Amino acid sequence: MRTSIIKNVENPLQIKQQLATWAQQFREIIFLDSNSYPQEYSSFDCVLAVDAFTSLKTDYYNAFDDLKQYQESTKDWLFGYLSYDLKNDVEKVSSKNNDFLDFPDLFFFQPKKVFILKGNTLEIQYLNFCDDEIDYDYATILSTECPINTIVETVHVKQRISRENYLKKVIKVKDHIHRGDIYEANFCMEFFSENTAIDPLQKFLKLNSISKPPFAVYFKNHQHYILSASPERYLRKEGELIVSQPIKGTSKRFLDTTEDEESKNKLASDPKERAENIMITDLVRNDLARTAHKGSVQVTELCKIYSFLQVHQMITTITSKLDSQYAVIDVLKSTFPMGSMTGAPKISVMNIIDELEETKRGVYSGAVGYFTPNGDFDFNVVIRSILYNSASKYVSFSVGSAITSLSVPEKEYEECLLKAHAMLEVLS
Template sequence: MRTVITKDISHFSDFKNQLLYWANQHREVVFLDSNQYHQKYSSYDAVLAVDAFTSIKTDYENAFQDLYQYQSQTKDWLFGYLSYDLKNDTEALQSNNFDGLDFPDLFFFQPKKLFFIKDDEVEIQYLRMCDDEIEADFEEISTIISVNVTLSEVEVQQRIPKENYLSKVSKMLEHIHRGDIYEANFCMEFYAENAQIEPLEIYQKLNAISEPPFAVYFKNNFQYLLSASPERYLRKEGLKVISQPIKGTAKRSDDSVLDEQLKTDLAKNEKERSENIMIVDLVRNDLSHTATKGSVQVEELCQVYSFKQVHQMISTIVSEVENTTSPIEILRTTFPMGSMTGAPKISAMQIIEALEETKRGLYSGAVGYFTPTDDFDFNVVIRSILYNAKNQYLSFSVGSAVTSQAIPEMEYEECLLKAKAMFEVLLGKREKG
């Protein structure tokens, strides 16, 4: 049981920063920030969960079954992540590529302390065992003065050189032309060894550059995710399930006329639309595994949304489920998300594993939460920096959807566009590999 109280906050952005700095003293932290981006499906402007009372950490074997047991028995707020490699639990697949990060495949925790920010109020929920700390914690949070830290540059290296990348995309195209797949999301890693960073400062800078609707600051002891994700994987509201895959990217311009033209061009781009529609079909199929008959609908097709860094093409697919359907089953039958795999899904994942050189891990997985009433909301882990402070390994990956119309050089440029914000944060400039 939790004690719930509500407090007024006068300066939204200041309070968010104070809350983050206070949170960082804890071993487990999940901070989710919508950056007040206007969106139809949203519950809070920001959420903070800290300090595990119970937790689950496991590799991919029987991961969804273990999560089902944990979630169904706990029946409380749970925060954490699903890594991409949980694919190996649901299908006869493997992840044998290099892994410098060494994160568990799945991690969730039941937080002792929760903060839900909406407009000028914060709802605080503490487990009864520590509810006598609410007032002292709130006083401490309200008096924190954040200090700007000078960030040292990180020496970023590219796992797949440009020539190799172009060759691998060409091989992907061979698979497509043979009919093995229609589309696959091919990713490459940028990394730094012996990297010493201040994760919270890096996160705040990355978030300020992009201001996306699904930003995450995640900490589990010495493991960090600093995410500026614009994409929702899956949300459940009552009996309704919502998926919002992104496929289609265009750069932005400081010139408002040109910027509007770039947006219009993206909306009309047949290659980008075909990428998006292929994934919409895949998501419709995934949702049908748990949907009530005839309930899978496309609410929005190939709608262009603007973010600070890029324009993106987003579709919204919804379904209805029975009230007896487990939230874990909905996740299991749709994971990993189609926007990060391809179609057909299993063949695409097999080819991805063969051509990529890094284990994806939490990249292209999902971070989010379960509510006590079996609702949930999860993002897609993209535009993100992963960091293991113990072995000082830093990693970020970017990818693009390869279809029959793909031109390897343009796919490479799209990857660099998506990496731009991470380079700005870590190097102060954009680098080309």
């Protein structure tokens, strides 16, 4: 059981930074920020959860069954992530690539302390045995000074796959498409830095400030950090309503308003971008149908253009109504990994991209999010994100693009660099 207290705050932007800064004392932290991005489906402006009372850490084997048992037994707030390699729990696939980050495949924790900000209202929820700490903690938060970035860190970022090698690999993907093995593949490559120490909070605050995405995440589990500026929702459950919003299609932003509008309109009408979006839309529709009331799967927005500070994106919204015979976790298990990060058909694509990619994706192209006490959930897609292991001093981010029969390898490479821009700016 939790004690809940409501506080009115004068400066929501300031309290966000104070919460994130105050949280650094804890071993387990998750800070989710919607950045006031205009969206139809949203529960809060930001949420902070800290200090695990219980937790679940596991590899991919039986991971979804373990998560189901954990979620159903706690019936409380749970925060954490699903890594891409949980695909091995869902299908008969595997990965032989190296993993330099060494994150657990799945990690969730039940926090002792939760802060939920919406407008000028801050709701504080503490587990009952520690609710006598609320007043002291809140006073400490209000007196916390927001960090000033005075640290200059030298981060030498390397590219795992060279431009020449990338172009060759995209041609191999297209060969598979022309042979009829697959229709579309999301092929990714890693950027990394070794023997590097960074200040994770400072890097997150900068990444968030230059991107302002609706699904930003600062996550810490001891030495593992996720600094995410994700614009993409994987899956949301609100009552019986399930919402998926895959992104497929990207174009550049311009300072000149005329150029910017042209870039946006070109994306909206680009046959290649629309084709890749619609293919993934069909995949998501089929995935959602597995746990949906018959006839309830609907495409409510098709190929709509949304603008973010770094890029324009083409997003489709698909909804369904959850059939009551299925558990909360069944929806995640039957749709994971998300089609926007694999391609179609899923199993064939996952095998092919694992052969061509040179590192395990790990948390990248997985999902970070939460479960509410009543069994609702919301998860992002881990893209535009920096991953960091402070023990091994390894920094990593990955980018990718959808390869179809219409893809021009050089343009796909340029799209990857466009997506990498914000992370490179933050690290360099």
